[in-house]
Amino acid sequence: MTNLSPLNQRRLNNFVSNKRGLYSFWVFSILFIISLFADFIANEKPLLIKYEDKFYYPIFQSYSETTFGGDFETEADYRDPFVKNLINESGWMIMPIIPYKYNTIIRDIDSPAPSPPSKKNWLGTDDQARDVLSRLIYGFRISILFGFTLTFFP
Numbered sequence: 563m564t565n566l567s568p569l570n571q572r573r574l575n576n577f578v579s580n581k582r583g584l585y586s587f588w589v590f591s592i593l594f595i596i597s598l599f600a601d602f603i604a605n606e607k608p609l610l611i612k613y614e615d616k617f618y619y620p621i622f623q624s625y626s627e628t629t630f631g632g633d634f635e636t637e638a639d640y641r642d643p644f645v646k647n648l649i650n651e652s653g654w655m656i657m658p659i660i661p662y663k664y665n666t667i668i669r670d671i672d673s674p675a676p677s678p679p680s681k682k683n684w685l686g687t688d689d690q691a692r693d694v695l696s697r698l699i700y701g702f703r704i705s706i707l708f709g710f711t712l713t714f715f716p
Contacts, residue, residue, distance in 0.1 A: 597703035604660035604696035608640055613653035641666075660684075662693040664700040
């Protein structure tokens with residue numbers, strides 16, 4: 563660790579002695595680190611696909627529907643039941659914990675939007691049928707990175 567001036571050393575000691583502030587710092591740090599991996603936690607694309615003994619990484623690269631035996635040259639919609647069946651016939655896929663991105667409109671919710679929390683949508687949906695938890699994770703990341711940018715690059 564670098565040598566701190568006596569003033570900064572005193573500030574650090576005061577901060578560490580404030581238990582509530584220290585715990586808040588750790589909670590904030592954990593939430594920030596989790597939000598940095600938002601694309602792996604909340605995304606409508608699979609993390610990994612094994613199809614006909616080949617591995618595909620849709621989260622990093624786009625694949626057309628024809629790659630998995632479909633008819634269209636456009637990017638595969640992995641939420642489409644037809645594409646899911648194509649992949650599951652000759653392989654498998656691993657979806658993120660939250661299978662919705664911040665802007666994904668959920669068309670198969672049980673009640674009208676905004677809907678209450680459920681097993682599919684842990685914090686429910688907003689008035690436009692988008693998952694609230696995924697929007698919260700992505701929004702937290704954007705807000706904190708914007709605040710850090712303003713703090714460190716005035």
